[in-house]
Amino acid sequence: MTELRCNDPIIEVHDLYVYFYTYAGVVRAIEGVSFCIERGETYCLVGETGCGKSVTSRALTKLILPPGRIEKGKVYYYPEPSRRIDILALSEEEVKKIRGNEITYIFQDPGTALDPLYTIGYQIAETMLVHGRIRRIKEGIPHAVELLRKTLIPDPERRVKAYPHELSGGMKQRAVIATALANNPKLVIADEPTTALDATVQAQIMELLRKLKKEEGLTILLITHNMGLVAEMCDRVAVMYAGTIVEEAPTEELFKNPLHPYTRLLLRAVPNPLRRMDKLESIPGTVPNLIYPPPGCRFHPRCPHAMDICREERPPEIWVNESHRVACHLYTGKASLPG
Amino acid sequence: MAELKKFLIRRLLTFVPTLIGATFIVFIIAVMIPGNPAQLWAGGIKASKQTVELLIKEYHLNSPWYVQYYYFMKNILSGKAISPVTNTNIWKSITTRLLQVTLPLTLFSFILIVAIGIPLGVLSAIKRNTWIDNVARAFALIGISTPIFGIAYILIFWLQPHGLVALAGMPLPKYKITGIPPIDALLKCDCHYLLIFVKRMWLPAFLLALAGIGVITRVTRNSFLDAMSSEYVVFMEARGFPKRRIYMHILKNSLTPVITILGLMFGGLLAGAPIIETIFGLPGLGRYLLQAIYNFDYLTLVAGVFFVAIIYITVNLLVDILYGVIDPRVRY
Numbered sequence: 232m233t234e235l236r237c238n239d240p241i242i243e244v245h246d247l248y249v250y251f252y253t254y255a256g257v258v259r260a261i262e263g264v265s266f267c268i269e270r271g272e273t274y275c276l277v278g279e280t281g282c283g284k285s286v287t288s289r290a291l292t293k294l295i296l297p298p299g300r301i302e303k304g305k306v307y308y309y310p311e312p313s314r315r316i317d318i319l320a321l322s323e324e325e326v327k328k329i330r331g332n333e334i335t336y337i338f339q340d341p342g343t344a345l346d347p348l349y350t351i352g353y354q355i356a357e358t359m360l361v362h363g364r365i366r367r368i369k370e371g372i373p374h375a376v377e378l379l380r381k382t383l384i385p386d387p388e389r390r391v392k393a394y395p396h397e398l399s400g401g402m403k404q405r406a407v408i409a410t411a412l413a414n415n416p417k418l419v420i421a422d423e424p425t426t427a428l429d430a431t432v433q434a435q436i437m438e439l440l441r442k443l444k445k446e447e448g449l450t451i452l453l454i455t456h457n458m459g460l461v462a463e464m465c466d467r468v469a470v471m472y473a474g475t476i477v478e479e480a481p482t483e484e485l486f487k488n489p490l491h492p493y494t495r496l497l498l499r500a501v502p503n504p505l506r507r508m509d510k511l512e513s514i515p516g517t518v519p520n521l522i523y524p525p526p527g528c529r530f531h532p533r534c535p536h537a538m539d540i541c542r543e544e545r546p547p548e549i550w551v552n553e554s555h556r557v558a559c560h561l562y563t564g565k566a567s568l569p570g
Numbered sequence: 571m572a573e574l575k576k577f578l579i580r581r582l583l584t585f586v587p588t589l590i591g592a593t594f595i596v597f598i599i600a601v602m603i604p605g606n607p608a609q610l611w612a613g614g615i616k617a618s619k620q621t622v623e624l625l626i627k628e629y630h631l632n633s634p635w636y637v638q639y640y641y642f643m644k645n646i647l648s649g650k651a652i653s654p655v656t657n658t659n660i661w662k663s664i665t666t667r668l669l670q671v672t673l674p675l676t677l678f679s680f681i682l683i684v685a686i687g688i689p690l691g692v693l694s695a696i697k698r699n700t701w702i703d704n705v706a707r708a709f710a711l712i713g714i715s716t717p718i719f720g721i722a723y724i725l726i727f728w729l730q731p732h733g734l735v736a737l738a739g740m741p742l743p744k745y746k747i748t749g750i751p752p753i754d755a756l757l758k759c760d761c762h763y764l765l766i767f768v769k770r771m772w773l774p775a776f777l778l779a780l781a782g783i784g785v786i787t788r789v790t791r792n793s794f795l796d797a798m799s800s801e802y803v804v805f806m807e808a809r810g811f812p813k814r815r816i817y818m819h820i821l822k823n824s825l826t827p828v829i830t831i832l833g834l835m836f837g838g839l840l841a842g843a844p845i846i847e848t849i850f851g852l853p854g855l856g857r858y859l860l861q862a863i864y865n866f867d868y869l870t871l872v873a874g875v876f877f878v879a880i881i882y883i884t885v886n887l888l889v890d891i892l893y894g895v896i897d898p899r900v901r902y
Binding site for chain 2 (some may be wrong): 294296297327328329330331332335336339343344345346347348349357358361362374380394407410433
């Protein structure tokens with residue numbers, strides 16, 4: 232089992248496997264993912280579309296709907312440093328008390344995340360109602376106004392009565408963030424919160440998240456494919472590829488000293504905020520079909536440094552220093568990265 | 571609210587032309603049919619010339635069609651029109667049959683459609699691809715595709731010996747508030763009469779509703795499944811909502827197409843009433859209009875169409891208002 236290095240973790244994931252049983256076959260979406268998130272930090276999961284970032288984040292509260300299934304692994308949640316809850320061992324009823332209450336989500340597309348038939352205020356109040364914070368929807372409306380004010384929506388008294396279609400995309404995402412904050416959560420999982428928004432609105436939303444994190448003392452798990460956001464927001468990053476974590480490091484370290492061949496190629500494929508680049512390169516090949524994932528290291532068909540062992544054996548996770556780990560055969564024992 | 575007012579005014583303005591259009595078409599068809607209505611009404615070949623002359627004069631049969639139409643509408647609306655065949659007041663004979671039999675019958679079956687079709691559709695969607703879903707879908711298919719007269723006789727044959735259906739008589743309560751017997755009985759809390767009414771009406775209403783139940787079950791199922799795969803459902807899961815609450819949200823979201831079809835279906839129920847009323851010997855408007863057709867009593871027929879059209883248009887107006895109540899995105 233991979234060793235996790237966190238002083239005061241809020242969440243620990245050990246060796247998580249999630250499969251989807253589709254008509255086409257079993258999609259091995261997540262295989263052997265392990266990581267931990269420190270209380271109070273912003274942790275990033277980064278990777279291409281379909282690499283399992285969202286599935287990982289949803290598995291944290293057992294939010295895997297059929298035909299998906301969590302095959303094995305452990306998810307530990309620490310509401311306080313000394314109290315440990317084994318999330319995957321909880322019943323659906325018990326986990327619902329945590330989900331949306333202590334651990335909340337912000338979804339990618341605010342245009343579809345809200346029920347079009349109810350007002351913003353109603354939906355925020357409803358979130359509080361189902362967790363017993365209030366007894367009737369009406370009681371929650373003043374709270375909803377406060378939350379909308381907190382998320383910097385202009386004229387919250389009026390917006391609380393607005394329906395989702397009456398708000399702009401950015402405004403809707405603020406409302407979604409307000410629902411996520413409604414019950415004073417400890418951990419907020421932001422699943423590509425700005426992907427569906429305009430660039431200018433993106434910056435505003437990220438600014439808002441940063442402000443809220445400071446004010447509310449939140450821990451944030453940010454899921455994104457945007458390296459710029461990672462550099463801007465995150466304390467630590469995990470790079471995912473085809474359902475596995477290939478590298479994890481503090482943000483600056485990752486940008487300065489990427490070790491895994493995939494991370495290196497990825498950083499060459501996106502504008503690196505820390506380095507001057509003349510040309511962006513694409514990674515040759517395509518993301519593997521996860522019904523028939525490549526044996527051994529899942530990246531080997533596209534890896535410029537692939538060796539025989541990569542085709543046969545899954546690489547172990549190696550801690551190259553105190554806080555930097557990589558899953559690559561190049562770093563087992565003596566081998567150092569050529570080139 | 572101001573929008574709704576404007577919408578209602580706009581709809582009322584189209585109300586009148588629609589009514590004129592509906593009655594006009596039936597009237598024209600009746601008038602254009604070759605033959606001598608006065609002769610028919612007076613009793614056929616043996617009718618006395620004098621009677622025929624009187625009828626022609628009374629009903630302006632020698633005038634052009636638009637004059638006939640004018641007098642007809644005038645007499646109907648003033649409540650003075652007399653049927654040349656039955657010699658009764660058309661307005662009165664139609665409204666009593668409509669209020670006492672056909673409207674209770676169609677309302678009863680409408681309630682059955684809503685009360686059975688929607689829950690069955692929801693259940694079918696929630697338990698999709700299980701035996702419950704399969705049974706519900708089979709029931710829906712049978713309901714849609716079986717002719718009611720066939721299944722009616724089978725059920726009568728089967729249930730009648732057990733005393734579960736009453737096949738004769740159409741008792742009326744002694745009091746009158748709205749003129750619609752079951753509603754009056756409800757207002758008076760007259761359980762005894764309600765029981766009699768249900769015993770007489772449940773099978774006709776159920777059979778009239780059967781096809782509708784099938785259609786609504788399928789529409790609700792599909793619409794519910796559509797709504798179920800929406801992202802906001804996952805987001806509700808992500809907020810820890812209990813299942814029941816999530817289903818209520820989904821149901822509300824899936825209701826719009828169901829209501830559209832329910833509105834259209836009400837017309838179908840009125841159209842299906844003649845068959846059911848004939849099978850069960852109910853003295854309703856549908857059967858009365860059938861008789862009117864046999865007797866070439868087109869005045870009664872057109873008047874009947876007039877009332878049916880009023881009901882149909884009103885129901886569709888209600889449906890349009892309901893859209894706005896359910897979905898805030900609807901603009902009138």
